[in-house]
Amino acid sequence: MKFIKQLFNFYLNSSIHVALSVFSLTWITLIEFDIKYDENILYFVFYASITGYNFVKYFGIAKFHHRSLASWLKLIQIFSFFSFLLMCYYALKLSSVTLICVGGFAVITFLYAIPFLPKRFFLDKQHNLRSIGGLKIYLIALIWAGVTVLLPLINNYYYIDTDVILTTIQRYLFIIVLMLPFEIRDLRYDSLKLSTIPQKIGIKLTKIIGSILLLLFFFLDLFKSEINDIQIIILIVITLVTLVLLVFSKMKQGKNYSAFWVEGVPIIWLILLLLFY
Numbered sequence: 280m281k282f283i284k285q286l287f288n289f290y291l292n293s294s295i296h297v298a299l300s301v302f303s304l305t306w307i308t309l310i311e312f313d314i315k316y317d318e319n320i321l322y323f324v325f326y327a328s329i330t331g332y333n334f335v336k337y338f339g340i341a342k343f344h345h346r347s348l349a350s351w352l353k354l355i356q357i358f359s360f361f362s363f364l365l366m367c368y369y370a371l372k373l374s375s376v377t378l379i380c381v382g383g384f385a386v387i388t389f390l391y392a393i394p395f396l397p398k399r400f401f402l403d404k405q406h407n408l409r410s411i412g413g414l415k416i417y418l419i420a421l422i423w424a425g426v427t428v429l430l431p432l433i434n435n436y437y438y439i440d441t442d443v444i445l446t447t448i449q450r451y452l453f454i455i456v457l458m459l460p461f462e463i464r465d466l467r468y469d470s471l472k473l474s475t476i477p478q479k480i481g482i483k484l485t486k487i488i489g490s491i492l493l494l495l496f497f498f499l500d501l502f503k504s505e506i507n508d509i510q511i512i513i514l515i516v517i518t519l520v521t522l523v524l525l526v527f528s529k530m531k532q533g534k535n536y537s538a539f540w541v542e543g544v545p546i547i548w549l550i551l552l553l554l555f556y
Contacts, residue, residue: 291538293355294336298328300542303549304427304450310552311446311510312437320377320434323369324426327381329362331388377434384422416462416476420454442503452496456521457544459489460528460537467530482529489525493518513551520544 290296302325309317333355370378428447432439462475463482477485497518500511524541 289351289354291535292351293358294329294332296539297332297542298325300545301325301328301423301427303545304423305431307545307549307552308428308431308446309435310556312432312442314431314435314437317431317435319369319372320431323366323373323381324430326362326366326369327426330359330366331385333359333362335388374434374436377430380425380430380433384426387418387422416455416458419458420451423454424448424451440504442505445499445503449496449499452492452499453521456489456492456496456525457541459485459525460532460541463528463530464532464537486525486528490522493522493525507556509556510552513548513555516551517544517548520547 302321305321305324306316309315309321337352337355337359370381373381424447428443428450429439432443437443459476462477463485465475466477466482476488480488497514500506500514521544524536524544528536528541
Protein backbone atom coordinates (compact mmCIF):
# COMPACT_ATOMS: atom_id res chain seq x y z
CA MET A 280 0.00 0.00 0.00
CA LYS A 281 2.85 2.38 0.85
CA PHE A 282 4.50 1.68 -2.50
CA ILE A 283 1.24 2.37 -4.36
CA LYS A 284 0.87 5.67 -2.50
CA GLN A 285 4.46 6.63 -3.34
CA LEU A 286 3.88 5.68 -6.97
CA PHE A 287 0.71 7.79 -7.09
CA ASN A 288 2.51 10.76 -5.52
CA PHE A 289 5.29 10.43 -8.11
CA TYR A 290 2.61 10.30 -10.83
CA LEU A 291 1.24 13.65 -9.65
CA ASN A 292 4.48 15.35 -8.59
CA SER A 293 6.34 14.45 -11.77
CA SER A 294 3.57 16.09 -13.86
CA ILE A 295 2.55 12.88 -15.64
CA HIS A 296 -1.10 13.53 -14.80
CA VAL A 297 -1.13 17.09 -16.11
CA ALA A 298 0.80 15.95 -19.20
CA LEU A 299 -1.89 13.33 -19.85
CA SER A 300 -4.48 16.10 -19.62
CA VAL A 301 -2.64 18.20 -22.21
CA PHE A 302 -2.17 15.07 -24.34
CA SER A 303 -5.92 14.35 -24.06
CA LEU A 304 -6.96 17.85 -25.12
CA THR A 305 -4.61 17.69 -28.10
CA TRP A 306 -6.06 14.34 -29.19
CA ILE A 307 -9.57 15.72 -28.69
CA THR A 308 -8.72 18.46 -31.20
CA LEU A 309 -7.61 15.86 -33.76
CA ILE A 310 -10.84 13.92 -33.25
CA GLU A 311 -13.05 17.01 -33.51
CA PHE A 312 -11.47 18.05 -36.81
CA ASP A 313 -11.42 14.50 -38.24
CA ILE A 314 -7.63 14.33 -38.38
CA LYS A 315 -5.99 10.94 -38.02
CA TYR A 316 -3.96 10.03 -34.94
CA ASP A 317 -0.76 12.09 -35.07
CA GLU A 318 1.76 10.26 -32.90
CA ASN A 319 4.50 12.87 -33.38
CA ILE A 320 2.56 15.90 -32.15
CA LEU A 321 0.80 13.96 -29.37
CA TYR A 322 3.97 12.49 -27.91
CA PHE A 323 5.80 15.77 -28.34
CA VAL A 324 3.09 17.59 -26.40
CA PHE A 325 3.13 14.92 -23.68
CA TYR A 326 6.88 15.01 -23.07
CA ALA A 327 7.06 18.77 -23.53
CA SER A 328 4.38 19.19 -20.85
CA ILE A 329 6.37 17.09 -18.38
CA THR A 330 9.54 19.01 -19.19
CA GLY A 331 7.89 22.42 -19.03
CA TYR A 332 5.84 21.88 -15.89
CA ASN A 333 8.70 20.33 -13.95
CA PHE A 334 10.98 23.14 -15.04
CA VAL A 335 8.50 25.75 -13.79
CA LYS A 336 7.71 23.88 -10.54
CA TYR A 337 11.19 22.84 -9.51
CA PHE A 338 13.55 25.40 -11.06
CA GLY A 339 13.81 27.47 -7.89
CA ILE A 340 14.22 24.42 -5.65
CA ALA A 341 16.91 22.87 -7.83
CA LYS A 342 18.68 26.20 -8.19
CA PHE A 343 19.14 26.82 -4.50
CA HIS A 344 19.27 23.27 -3.12
CA HIS A 345 20.98 21.29 -5.88
CA ARG A 346 23.49 19.74 -3.46
CA SER A 347 20.91 18.56 -0.98
CA LEU A 348 17.96 17.57 -3.14
CA ALA A 349 15.54 15.06 -1.68
CA SER A 350 15.65 11.65 -3.35
CA TRP A 351 12.16 12.11 -4.82
CA LEU A 352 13.20 15.38 -6.44
CA LYS A 353 16.36 13.83 -7.86
CA LEU A 354 14.19 11.08 -9.35
CA ILE A 355 11.90 13.68 -10.90
CA GLN A 356 14.93 15.48 -12.33
CA ILE A 357 16.15 12.27 -13.97
CA PHE A 358 12.65 11.55 -15.27
CA SER A 359 12.39 15.10 -16.61
CA PHE A 360 15.75 14.77 -18.35
CA PHE A 361 14.65 11.67 -20.27
CA SER A 362 11.32 13.37 -21.04
CA PHE A 363 13.30 16.29 -22.45
CA LEU A 364 15.30 13.92 -24.69
CA LEU A 365 12.09 12.29 -25.95
CA MET A 366 10.58 15.74 -26.50
CA CYS A 367 13.57 16.65 -28.68
CA TYR A 368 13.24 13.37 -30.59
CA TYR A 369 9.62 14.01 -31.50
CA ALA A 370 10.31 17.70 -32.15
CA LEU A 371 12.57 16.66 -35.03
CA LYS A 372 9.54 15.00 -36.65
CA LEU A 373 7.34 18.11 -36.56
CA SER A 374 6.88 20.56 -39.41
CA SER A 375 9.01 23.72 -39.48
CA VAL A 376 5.96 25.95 -39.01
CA THR A 377 4.93 23.93 -35.95
CA LEU A 378 8.42 24.29 -34.50
CA ILE A 379 8.26 28.06 -34.91
CA CYS A 380 5.01 28.11 -32.90
CA VAL A 381 6.55 25.75 -30.34
CA GLY A 382 9.44 28.20 -29.99
CA GLY A 383 7.01 30.97 -29.10
CA PHE A 384 5.30 28.92 -26.40
CA ALA A 385 8.69 27.76 -25.12
CA VAL A 386 9.86 31.36 -24.69
CA ILE A 387 6.71 32.23 -22.72
CA THR A 388 7.20 29.15 -20.50
CA PHE A 389 10.85 30.06 -19.95
CA LEU A 390 10.03 33.64 -18.99
CA TYR A 391 7.25 32.33 -16.74
CA ALA A 392 9.91 30.78 -14.46
CA ILE A 393 13.10 32.80 -15.08
CA PRO A 394 13.73 36.33 -13.71
CA PHE A 395 14.12 38.78 -16.59
CA LEU A 396 12.43 42.16 -15.94
CA PRO A 397 13.04 45.07 -13.51
CA LYS A 398 11.82 44.69 -9.93
CA ARG A 399 9.12 47.35 -10.23
CA PHE A 400 6.99 45.03 -12.39
CA PHE A 401 6.82 42.25 -9.81
CA LEU A 402 5.26 41.35 -6.50
CA ASP A 403 8.15 39.39 -5.02
CA LYS A 404 11.78 38.53 -5.58
CA GLN A 405 11.13 36.07 -8.41
CA HIS A 406 10.94 38.77 -11.14
CA ASN A 407 9.28 36.41 -13.64
CA LEU A 408 5.94 36.38 -15.46
CA ARG A 409 4.53 34.08 -12.79
CA SER A 410 4.97 36.89 -10.26
CA ILE A 411 2.92 39.53 -12.08
CA GLY A 412 -0.39 40.03 -10.30
CA GLY A 413 -3.43 38.57 -12.06
CA LEU A 414 -1.49 37.27 -15.07
CA LYS A 415 -0.90 33.61 -14.16
CA ILE A 416 -4.30 32.07 -14.96
CA TYR A 417 -4.67 33.88 -18.31
CA LEU A 418 -1.12 33.06 -19.38
CA ILE A 419 -1.50 29.35 -18.63
CA ALA A 420 -4.89 29.24 -20.40
CA LEU A 421 -3.33 30.93 -23.45
CA ILE A 422 -0.48 28.40 -23.61
CA TRP A 423 -2.81 25.40 -23.14
CA ALA A 424 -5.24 26.66 -25.80
CA GLY A 425 -2.44 27.31 -28.27
CA VAL A 426 -0.67 24.01 -27.66
CA THR A 427 -3.77 21.78 -27.62
CA VAL A 428 -5.70 23.39 -30.47
CA LEU A 429 -3.36 25.26 -32.81
CA LEU A 430 -0.26 23.03 -32.73
CA PRO A 431 -1.97 19.77 -33.84
CA LEU A 432 -3.87 21.61 -36.59
CA ILE A 433 -0.83 23.52 -37.85
CA ASN A 434 1.26 20.34 -37.86
CA ASN A 435 -1.38 18.72 -40.07
CA TYR A 436 -1.63 21.77 -42.35
CA TYR A 437 -5.24 22.39 -41.40
CA TYR A 438 -6.71 25.69 -42.57
CA ILE A 439 -7.37 28.09 -39.67
CA ASP A 440 -11.05 28.82 -40.17
CA THR A 441 -13.89 30.10 -37.98
CA ASP A 442 -14.37 26.70 -36.32
CA VAL A 443 -10.71 26.65 -35.29
CA ILE A 444 -10.98 30.13 -33.78
CA LEU A 445 -14.15 29.14 -31.89
CA THR A 446 -12.48 25.97 -30.61
CA THR A 447 -9.45 27.97 -29.44
CA ILE A 448 -11.70 30.40 -27.54
CA GLN A 449 -13.62 27.46 -26.07
CA ARG A 450 -10.41 25.80 -24.91
CA TYR A 451 -9.17 29.06 -23.39
CA LEU A 452 -12.39 29.46 -21.38
CA PHE A 453 -12.36 25.80 -20.35
CA ILE A 454 -8.82 26.01 -18.98
CA ILE A 455 -9.61 29.17 -17.03
CA VAL A 456 -12.56 27.40 -15.39
CA LEU A 457 -10.43 24.32 -14.63
CA MET A 458 -7.91 26.55 -12.85
CA LEU A 459 -10.46 28.25 -10.59
CA PRO A 460 -10.61 25.34 -8.06
CA PHE A 461 -6.81 25.59 -7.81
CA GLU A 462 -7.02 29.32 -7.12
CA ILE A 463 -9.74 28.77 -4.51
CA ARG A 464 -7.59 26.09 -2.85
CA ASP A 465 -4.53 28.35 -2.81
CA LEU A 466 -6.33 31.28 -1.16
CA ARG A 467 -4.78 30.19 2.15
CA TYR A 468 -1.26 30.39 0.77
CA ASP A 469 -1.17 33.01 -2.00
CA SER A 470 0.01 36.52 -1.28
CA LEU A 471 -2.78 39.08 -1.59
CA LYS A 472 -0.59 40.91 -4.08
CA LEU A 473 -1.02 38.08 -6.59
CA SER A 474 -4.54 39.38 -7.34
CA THR A 475 -6.01 35.98 -8.22
CA ILE A 476 -9.66 35.91 -9.24
CA PRO A 477 -10.94 34.57 -5.86
CA GLN A 478 -8.83 37.20 -4.05
CA LYS A 479 -10.36 40.00 -6.10
CA ILE A 480 -14.02 38.97 -6.18
CA GLY A 481 -14.40 36.24 -3.54
CA ILE A 482 -15.16 32.52 -3.77
CA LYS A 483 -18.92 32.81 -4.40
CA LEU A 484 -18.58 35.28 -7.26
CA THR A 485 -15.68 33.27 -8.67
CA LYS A 486 -17.96 30.23 -8.93
CA ILE A 487 -20.68 32.33 -10.58
CA ILE A 488 -18.24 33.77 -13.13
CA GLY A 489 -16.83 30.28 -13.73
CA SER A 490 -20.35 28.92 -14.33
CA ILE A 491 -21.05 31.68 -16.87
CA LEU A 492 -17.78 30.93 -18.65
CA LEU A 493 -18.75 27.24 -18.78
CA LEU A 494 -22.08 28.12 -20.39
CA LEU A 495 -20.27 30.26 -22.93
CA PHE A 496 -17.82 27.40 -23.49
CA PHE A 497 -20.72 25.07 -24.31
CA PHE A 498 -22.85 27.41 -26.43
CA LEU A 499 -19.92 28.45 -28.62
CA ASP A 500 -20.05 24.91 -30.01
CA LEU A 501 -23.48 25.65 -31.49
CA PHE A 502 -21.99 28.33 -33.74
CA LYS A 503 -19.66 25.92 -35.53
CA SER A 504 -20.34 24.97 -39.13
CA GLU A 505 -20.46 21.26 -38.30
CA ILE A 506 -22.26 19.99 -35.22
CA ASN A 507 -21.99 16.34 -34.21
CA ASP A 508 -24.74 14.99 -31.94
CA ILE A 509 -22.45 12.62 -30.02
CA GLN A 510 -19.86 15.33 -29.47
CA ILE A 511 -22.57 17.68 -28.18
CA ILE A 512 -23.83 15.09 -25.70
CA ILE A 513 -20.29 14.42 -24.48
CA LEU A 514 -19.70 18.17 -24.23
CA ILE A 515 -22.81 18.48 -22.04
CA VAL A 516 -21.46 15.74 -19.74
CA ILE A 517 -18.02 17.42 -19.50
CA THR A 518 -19.60 20.81 -18.86
CA LEU A 519 -21.73 19.38 -16.03
CA VAL A 520 -18.81 17.46 -14.49
CA THR A 521 -16.64 20.59 -14.56
CA LEU A 522 -19.48 22.66 -13.10
CA VAL A 523 -19.94 20.22 -10.20
CA LEU A 524 -16.20 20.24 -9.46
CA LEU A 525 -16.18 24.04 -9.53
CA VAL A 526 -19.24 24.41 -7.30
CA PHE A 527 -17.90 22.00 -4.66
CA SER A 528 -14.37 23.42 -4.63
CA LYS A 529 -13.29 25.16 -1.43
CA MET A 530 -10.19 26.35 0.38
CA LYS A 531 -9.96 23.28 2.59
CA GLN A 532 -10.39 20.70 -0.15
CA GLY A 533 -8.94 17.22 -0.28
CA LYS A 534 -5.29 16.89 -1.24
CA ASN A 535 -6.09 15.40 -4.65
CA TYR A 536 -9.36 17.23 -5.38
CA SER A 537 -7.82 19.71 -7.81
CA ALA A 538 -4.51 18.03 -8.57
CA PHE A 539 -6.15 14.75 -9.64
CA TRP A 540 -9.90 15.08 -10.19
CA VAL A 541 -10.14 18.58 -11.65
CA GLU A 542 -7.01 18.14 -13.73
CA GLY A 543 -8.31 14.78 -14.89
CA VAL A 544 -11.44 16.15 -16.60
CA PRO A 545 -9.75 16.33 -20.05
CA ILE A 546 -8.76 12.67 -19.69
CA ILE A 547 -12.40 11.77 -18.99
CA TRP A 548 -13.42 13.85 -22.02
CA LEU A 549 -11.03 11.93 -24.29
CA ILE A 550 -12.13 8.54 -22.94
CA LEU A 551 -15.78 9.37 -23.65
CA LEU A 552 -14.92 10.44 -27.19
CA LEU A 553 -12.93 7.27 -27.84
CA LEU A 554 -15.73 5.09 -26.44
CA PHE A 555 -18.72 6.66 -28.18
CA TYR A 556 -17.51 8.69 -31.15
